[in-house]
Amino acid sequence: MKEPAAGYGVTPLEQVRGLDGLGLMKGIMDGRFPAPPIAKALGFSMSLVEHGRVTFDYEPVFDHYNPLGSVHGGVAATLLDSVMGCCIHTTLKPGFGFTTLEIKVNYVRAMTDKTGPVRAEGKVINVGSRVATSEGRLVDASGKLLAHGTTTCLIFSI
Numbered sequence: 300m301k302e303p304a305a306g307y308g309v310t311p312l313e314q315v316r317g318l319d320g321l322g323l324m325k326g327i328m329d330g331r332f333p334a335p336p337i338a339k340a341l342g343f344s345m346s347l348v349e350h351g352r353v354t355f356d357y358e359p360v361f362d363h364y365n366p367l368g369s370v371h372g373g374v375a376a377t378l379l380d381s382v383m384g385c386c387i388h389t390t391l392k393p394g395f396g397f398t399t400l401e402i403k404v405n406y407v408r409a410m411t412d413k414t415g416p417v418r419a420e421g422k423v424i425n426v427g428s429r430v431a432t433s434e435g436r437l438v439d440a441s442g443k444l445l446a447h448g449t450t451t452c453l454i455f456s457i
Contacts (some may be wrong), residue, residue, distance in 0.1 A: 303344070308333035311374040316457055320391035324348045340375060342425070343419075345385070351423035359410040359417065370410035373448040379404055379435040382421030382448040387431040390423060396457040399432065404448040409441075415440050429454055 310332045315323060328345040338344060341415040343357040357378055365371040380402050387397055410417065417439050424432040431454055437446040 303330045303334040306333050307336050307339045309335065312457065315397055316394050319346070319393050323341065323348055324353060324389050341377060344365060345377060346418070347373035348389060350389050351386055353382050353389060353421045355382050355419045357417050359412055359414045359420065361412045372406055375376045375406065375410065375437055376402065376404045378419040378437055380446040380450065382419045383433040383435040383448065384452060385434050386421035386423050387426060387445060387452050390426045390431070391454065394456055395454055397452040397454050399450055400453050402448060402453040404446055406446045410445055417445060
């Protein structure tokens with residue numbers, strides 16, 4: 300995985316307050332702002348940012364295996380939680396953030412270090428003044444579904 304131009308870290312809250320969510324997400328993808336440390340820990344990167352839609356790329360690795368010999372389901376859950384939250388963030392005005400209230404994940408196929416590159420895509424379902432929902436899909440390079448989910452997020456002022 301290529302390290303982002305701004306490296307890894309957390310953008311200072313003073314900077315985030317002045318940006319709309321789409322600007323922040325595009326800035327992370329373009330390397331103007333640091334990518335979150337979880338992206339480095341799991342080896343994923345943002346590959347597309349649009350209003351209401353975000354994608355991440357990830358390649359499953361042996362280091363993420365569970366005792367049963369496949370990538371731990373928590374990795375898929377983290378990818379889905381991240382893209383579903385970030386797509387909601389792209390719709391927020393300056394001075395607003397979000398947090399996950401609930402996430403549901405359905406596992407369809409196991410990932411292994413032989414799966415190859417996968418893509419997680421999040422799309423907004425609805426954004427209200429306090430609560431937002433979105434859906435996510437995790438697919439392999441041939442488009443086979445690996446996992447999918449939904450989330451409910453709380454929107455708040457920062």
